[in-house]
Amino acid sequence: MIISIARPSASLAWLRLRSRLDAGRPTEVAAYGMIWAKLLPHLSVNGVPLHRELAMRGTLLATDADGHGLSVQLVANPDHLAKVIRTLRIAIQSPASNDQVQKAYQRCMFSWRSIQEDSESLADLIADIALHTTDLSRIIEELDKAILNLFSDFENLPKLAVTSVAHVGPRDETEELVNLTPQKNRFVALVNRSTRFCGRLKVVSDDSALLRLGWKVPRRGHPDFAALAIAARVIGGHYHSRLTRMFRTERGWSYSPWALLRAGPHHGLWQASIRVPVQHLPKAVQGVRQLLNDYVADDVEHATAVAHATAETYRLWSSGESAVSLLGYWQDLGIDPTNEKDRWLTALSAVTTDDTVNAVHKWLTNDPHIELILT
Amino acid sequence: MSVAERLVYAGTVDTASWRSTANGLRIVAHVDPATEVVSAALAVGVGSRSETSDWSGLAHLAEHIACGAETSRTEALAAVGGTCNAVTQPDLTLYFGSVTVPHGRTLIERLLEVISFEGATAARIRHEIGIVGDEISAAMNGSVMGGFPWLWLPSALYDEPEFAHNGYGDLQSLKRVSPTILAAFFGRYYVADNAVLAVTAPSLDELNQSLHKTTARLSRGECRAVGSAQPPVVESAAPVRLYAPEQPWQATAVAWSLPCASLDIEHLRAAVLADALVGPDDGVLEDALPDALEVAAYVGPFADPWDVAAPLPFVVEVHHESSADPLVVCDAVLDVLRTAEITDDTVTAVAGRLKTSLCQRLTDPIENPRLLASAEVVHGRIDALAAVPERLDTVSVTEVYVTACQLAERSHRILTRGPRL
Numbered sequence: 001m002i003i004s005i006a007r008p009s010a011s012l013a014w015l016r017l018r019s020r021l022d023a024g025r026p027t028e029v030a031a032y033g034m035i036w037a038k039l040l041p042h043l044s045v046n047g048v049p050l051h052r053e054l055a056m057r058g059t060l061l062a063t064d065a066d067g068h069g070l071s072v073q074l075v076a077n078p079d080h081l082a083k084v085i086r087t088l089r090i091a092i093q094s095p096a097s098n099d100q101v102q103k104a105y106q107r108c109m110f111s112w113r114s115i116q117e118d119s120e121s122l123a124d125l126i127a128d129i130a131l132h133t134t135d136l137s138r139i140i141e142e143l144d145k146a147i148l149n150l151f152s153d154f155e156n157l158p159k160l161a162v163t164s165v166a167h168v169g170p171r172d173e174t175e176e177l178v179n180l181t182p183q184k185n186r187f188v189a190l191v192n193r194s195t196r197f198c199g200r201l202k203v204v205s206d207d208s209a210l211l212r213l214g215w216k217v218p219r220r221g222h223p224d225f226a227a228l229a230i231a232a233r234v235i236g237g238h239y240h241s242r243l244t245r246m247f248r249t250e251r252g253w254s255y256s257p258w259a260l261l262r263a264g265p266h267h268g269l270w271q272a273s274i275r276v277p278v279q280h281l282p283k284a285v286q287g288v289r290q291l292l293n294d295y296v297a298d299d300v301e302h303a304t305a306v307a308h309a310t311a312e313t314y315r316l317w318s319s320g321e322s323a324v325s326l327l328g329y330w331q332d333l334g335i336d337p338t339n340e341k342d343r344w345l346t347a348l349s350a351v352t353t354d355d356t357v358n359a360v361h362k363w364l365t366n367d368p369h370i371e372l373i374l375t
Numbered sequence: 376m377s378v379a380e381r382l383v384y385a386g387t388v389d390t391a392s393w394r395s396t397a398n399g400l401r402i403v404a405h406v407d408p409a410t411e412v413v414s415a416a417l418a419v420g421v422g423s424r425s426e427t428s429d430w431s432g433l434a435h436l437a438e439h440i441a442c443g444a445e446t447s448r449t450e451a452l453a454a455v456g457g458t459c460n461a462v463t464q465p466d467l468t469l470y471f472g473s474v475t476v477p478h479g480r481t482l483i484e485r486l487l488e489v490i491s492f493e494g495a496t497a498a499r500i501r502h503e504i505g506i507v508g509d510e511i512s513a514a515m516n517g518s519v520m521g522g523f524p525w526l527w528l529p530s531a532l533y534d535e536p537e538f539a540h541n542g543y544g545d546l547q548s549l550k551r552v553s554p555t556i557l558a559a560f561f562g563r564y565y566v567a568d569n570a571v572l573a574v575t576a577p578s579l580d581e582l583n584q585s586l587h588k589t590t591a592r593l594s595r596g597e598c599r600a601v602g603s604a605q606p607p608v609v610e611s612a613a614p615v616r617l618y619a620p621e622q623p624w625q626a627t628a629v630a631w632s633l634p635c636a637s638l639d640i641e642h643l644r645a646a647v648l649a650d651a652l653v654g655p656d657d658g659v660l661e662d663a664l665p666d667a668l669e670v671a672a673y674v675g676p677f678a679d680p681w682d683v684a685a686p687l688p689f690v691v692e693v694h695h696e697s698s699a700d701p702l703v704v705c706d707a708v709l710d711v712l713r714t715a716e717i718t719d720d721t722v723t724a725v726a727g728r729l730k731t732s733l734c735q736r737l738t739d740p741i742e743n744p745r746l747l748a749s750a751e752v753v754h755g756r757i758d759a760l761a762a763v764p765e766r767l768d769t770v771s772v773t774e775v776y777v778t779a780c781q782l783a784e785r786s787h788r789i790l791t792r793g794p795r796l
Contacts, residue, residue: 009409309456320738
């Protein structure tokens with residue numbers, strides 16, 4: 001899938017590639033993605049590491065991995081874009097040496113250890129993988145095992161194959177982008193077992209605890225999805241949201257509580273997150289649950305939430321960097337990005353207060369699928 | 376070349392213009408046809424380095440109170456989906472936000488409300504101190520603000536309280552802050568002629584509508600000079616150690632104090648050196664420390680600092696197994712600085728990356744006002760920021776070598792964290 005957006009006033013070009021990795025469970029996909037993220041910048045292009053070759057043209061390269069595969073994002077001088085694309089294609093097709101693989105594995109291990117030490121990053125990774133699987137029971141153990149097994153199993157590392165390309169720049173570069181030869185989606189179906197993940201992990205910390213609750217909700221495109229997005233705004237989407245009022249404004253317990261809806265290929269994940277002093281943890285859990293169970297409509301809050309969701313869409317679209325990420329996100333979900341911004345704005349404006357109340361009580365008042373406490 | 380021409384050269388905007396209002400507020404306004412929002416930033420020339428040791432953390436507390444104030448304008452901005460947030464830096468406090476185009480004036484009015492803010496009740500101050508405490512907890516556990524060694528670096532590198540400040544200050548000290556102390560702080564620093572407003576909008580019409588009559592009521596107040604601090608002398612190379620037994624590896628940072636402000640040519644040379652040490656060619660540091668888990672090198676309390684007055688820290692950060700001695704790691708870093716082979720190609724590549732990185736921020740309609748307002752309030756010369764791309768081109772490999780050798784011979788401090796004491 002290729003999308004190229006021309007912005008004549010842009011002085012830079014942003015490019016985002018996605019390579020889905022055919023590696024089995026999302027934990028394995030994430031593990032393989034992590035090592036590819038560390039390896040790709042060091043692959044050789046005519047004897048020169050890719051990131052050096054790109055840097056010689058002032059091009060910035062960033063790689064990241066999740067339960068969906070590997071993403072590669074570049075910022076380049078538009079006049080050099082064709083050369084950048086050719087360089088990237090050569091790198092993707094070039095073999096890795098043992099030394100490169102060993103170094104990538106070392107960097108990958110360090111990243112994984114760092115994530116385990118950082119409660120926010122760990123919670124984000126768990127939630128991210130949860131978007132791609134219905135089995136949430138053993139994410140940490142599986143990820144640990146997958147990463148530890150990487151080195152011995154490296155010969156079976158899935159090959160990189162660009163599956164989607166998004167571009168924002170001064171010109172429509174679709175013809176050049178075709179040279180990256182996107183391939184058909186090779187993402188594999190996942191085991192479908194519904195279990196809850198209840199984790200209590202010890203990380204380096206002081207006396208605060210991070211609480212993360214997550215509910216599996218329908219995928220983007222479902223009639224309730226926009227209503228759930230508005231509910232996330234009402235409950236924890238801005239400084240005047242209910243979570244912020246309850247835990248920051250009224251009680252002074254928490255710096256930045258939030259609620260967020262994200263979409264995955266199979267389902268969405270509606271999350272609420274709050275860091276509080278440990279002694280207030282039980283009341284925080286109770287407070288979040290109560291906010292959802294007692295959810296009622298409020299016209300002013302609803303209008304504010306729609307305005308925030310709308311403004312955020314415009315804000316993301318205004319920046320080349322976030323616009324290309326947004327395009328990539330829609331591609332990941334299998335959505336045609338061409339008119340998705342307008343479709344989403346229309347969907348947001350059509351949500352009524354009753355839609356939001358019904359969606360909350362339908363999807364968010366049962367036990368959460370993720371209940372993560374990091375102390 | 377005019378400021379506007381330089382900004383266009385940097386790929387920033389179609390139009391850049393200056394206004395200076397009667398009360399001394401400086402305004403820089405930009406047109407960016409690609410944006411679908413109005414975004415703005417108000418930089419106030421007071422930061423954590425402005426504090427005395429008696430009131431450590433007051434600048435950050437003031438930021439919380441001014442940003443979180445419940446006013447009719449705050450509610451009006453929220454009601455139309457506008458955002459407003461703030462951050463306290465060493466030499467400035469930055470308030471910023473964005474909103475859909477028809478509501479640009481609401482955003483500007485909300486930001487300008489900050490510099491006519493007078494204070495808060497004792498109950499509000501106590502309440503906000505609790506939230507600051509949670510922010511510190513979050514930072515200590517997060518890898519960005521709290522990641523080694525940023526929170527601990529200032530106190531390890533500097534003896535003087537204003538430079539040793541980690542940005543958050545001392546919660547115990549904050550608990551003694553009274554409404555009178557806070558009001559005096561706002562009265563001294565939160566005044567029009569100690570602030571810069573930067574605004575980006577899709578067209579000149581929308582800019583003028585957003586800015587129309589918004590500054591008339593501002594009062595003139597006393598202005599404190601920023602950016603004039605003298606760099607302290609670092610005399611000791613004694614390691615400063617932090618014990619973190621649950622962390623499975625050791626992190627060691629070697630830090631220097633550079634006697635320059637960001638945007639000075641010395642800063643740009645050091646920035647090129649830092650990037651050359653760790654990338655883009657796998658980095659000479661990685662070759663010299665093959666067992667290191669990760670290496671990083673950067674200038675400033677944060678990577679990519681364009682808004683810090685002198686002095687600037689230069690940091691080499693090495694994450695390694697706890698079996699390695701931090702002092703041996705430090706020696707290896709110093710050896711690299713003395714003997715590293717950095718080529719012309721590497722300097723060209725590094726400078727190119729830095730230019731693109733800055734250009735990306737300058738072209739981002741959300742980032743642009745923050746960057747320009749911050750640079751102007753600290754340095755007083757927005758053109759110095761616009762000139763960075765050209766000046767990076769002038770950095771030679773010889774200058775980078777000289778910078779490296781000078782660092783190797785200058786006093787430094789070592790900060791180490793992990794199971795090995």
